[in-house]
Amino acid sequence: MKTKPNRDTAMTLMGTLTELVGHWWQGDRVRVSPAQGRLLRLQPPCILRIGDRVYEVIDxxxxxxxxxxxxxxxCDDGVEHCELRVFPVGLTAQPRVLIRTSNGEVGIEAGDILVFG
Structure with missing residues (x-):
């Protein structure tokens, strides 16, 4: 015996799908190009070269x-610990990158950071 879909069931399903799409649409998502996202996707442990210093990403x-x-x-280079902060900035500009050490905070160009592993 074949049963007909219940109108209430169909409406409940539509309401649930609408709610799901609404949550997805309103959710916060970082949108950047893959080239810009390379610094947002680093996973410890990996190695960074910034200027003449080589750091290991530890967390x-x-x-x-x-x-x-x-x-x-x-990040740690065996001498000091530092924090590298990467701020995404959209689809056309490079991410803003700050490095915080015991000497203070300095902005650096994303292109000046080499990533290994």
Whole structure:
């Protein structure tokens, strides 16, 4: 015996799908190109070369400050610990990158960071 779909069941399903799409649409998502996203996708352990220093990425976390969301990497070069913060900035510009050491905070160009492994 074949049963007909119940109108209430169909309406409930449509409501659930509408709610799901609404949550997805309104959700916060970082949208950047793959080239810009290379610094957002680092996974410890990996090695970075910034200027003449070589760092090992030892941890990764995501944060949010009034300037926006960022990905922070704890890095160590055997002498000192530093934090690399990467702020995504959209589809046309490079990400904003800050390095925080015991000497203070300095902005660096994303292209000046070489990633190994």
């Amino acid at each position: 990764r976390r995501v944060g949010n400050v009034p300037e926006g969301a960022f990905v922070a990497y704890g």
